[in-house]
Amino acid sequence: MNKELANLLFPNIKITVDEIEAKYPARDLKEGAYVTRFGPSPTGFMHVGNLYGAFISSMLAKQTGGVFYLRVEDTDSKREKEGAVDAIINGLKAFDIDYDEGYGKGGAYGPYLQSERVEIYQAYAKKLVSEGKAYPCFMSEEEIADIRSGQELRKEKIGIYGSYAVDRDLSLDEVKEHLANGDSYVIRLKSPGDSHNEIILHDLIKGDISLPENDIDEVILKKDGIPTYHFAHVIDDHLMHTTHVLRGDEWVPSFPKHLQLNQVLGFKPCKYAHIAPLTKKEDGKIRKFSKRKDPEFAVSYYEEAGIPKEGVRLYLATLANTNFEEWYLQNKDKSIEDFKFSFKKMPTGGTLFDMEKLNNICRTYFSRISADVIYNDALKYYKKYDEEFYDLMIKDKDKLISFLNIERDSKRPRKDIATYKDIKTESAYIFNDLFYKDRNETYKDIDEKIDYDVINKYIEIYRDFNSEDDWYNQVKVLAEEMGYAPSVKMYKEDPTLYKGHIGDVCEMIRHLLTGRVKTPNLYQLLKIIGIDEFKNRVEFYKNGK
């Protein structure tokens, strides 16, 4: 009788479950290799939470010699957004997360788009119906809503279970009658569970969590024949031989359903790791990241803001494993790939995503790479977001690279660049086009009295110095001649003897030359910009007075 019902409901499904299984043989991987996946639903932009999960999943697969694949979970056509799939693929690419197989790339375990797999899901549903483990449910939305409000009133658990599952034992004739009427229906699992039993979720991150067994007759196929997440997840991860499922911890409560589905289908469940949600701090309060409220939750935000992808990856790694940061600090020459990620070191509670921390990590990143790499990456950024500066970068390439190289190869590289945007703001004064644009803007931070006697004298004695020491000694002599202390120490001993100290002299030069109070090494800047240009800038400053 169940068989007849199955054929009645799925007349077009000819393929059997056994035939499907044969198409998905076990993967030939070495012992201990992880098969992980990223299973986004294309319902909007890609966000940092997605990226975070994909990043960890890919690292885990890579370092165990396993497989990381992309499966697009598009079972909700109502919420699907145009271009969302491209956004996902581009988002992964933008952060160097490659997948071994999956949507857009192919592979032996496809198709990787769930909407192309409905026949597979239906074949399994048909099998369950024929075994009496699932059934068609003709309840209308109104009926279900009524049940729900009654349950709420009586403070009962909400859902279709036990005596509320009225269509569980429909006779074949009753089903036929419904079908003849053209009534729509869903396929529900006939849950064999009892909520008084406890089951244990062996979560790889959070440890053992005990939960009540599922007794709800979960919908497995919606009325349009498309599976729900629960059903598709269990089948796909079984067929594609996923070993470890990483997902947000909002899925913890539905774990009993997944376990049960695995049991009913005769599958061996995969291992689960439930990741704590990314949170942010706002007005002193911590809350979950919001797709609507937080622009920085969108992956695209980082590219536009000029935040380097490697900085984001490093930050993701420090969030993912609490011991990563210390390891990275001690292994400056290694890359993220060399670090062994583990579930045990993942945070269990909310994970705070802190922009300031990200910034700091980016500074360190920029301080460790070569000027050429920075230049080329920055070029790509400005080409897209600021063509005016892009042109300047091309025109004054050597100048910019020399600038970026100041103090770079020393033991104490500067850390004043956190984003590609900072390159422009930090280096603007070396470009004449920007420097002379607006005097008030250029010198906005400078309000001190300039001792022009000193400046004129400096210009007079200027020559091509052999070394920084050579230069500095000359400045020292000059300072002393003009009534300034040749060292800060001497000045501090008795300030009344001097107009100021050598630091003040250097400051005046710096301010006139750059318009800034904070710059890299002055001697090297002077070399890059040149004495003639320095004279011009002194005049530029004077004339504006």
Next chain:
RNA sequence: GGCCAGUUGGUGAAGCGGCUUAACACACUACCCUUUCACGGUAGCAUUCACGGAUUCGAAUUCCGUACUGGUCACCA
């Protein structure tokens, strides 16, 4: 409301029965180095781990209760 989880300094967090006078990083403060700023270095910054009780020779670590925070209870994922 039911169920599940979390709660350690200014911030993120390590620790998971004695090695902790609670790691490390960020922030802040002071000093040192330095031509300035930055970088770097040194020191300071929780006698205490949400609160209350219990177990133990010994608890941030185990147990119970309370409070707060987050998650979840769809033909959404």
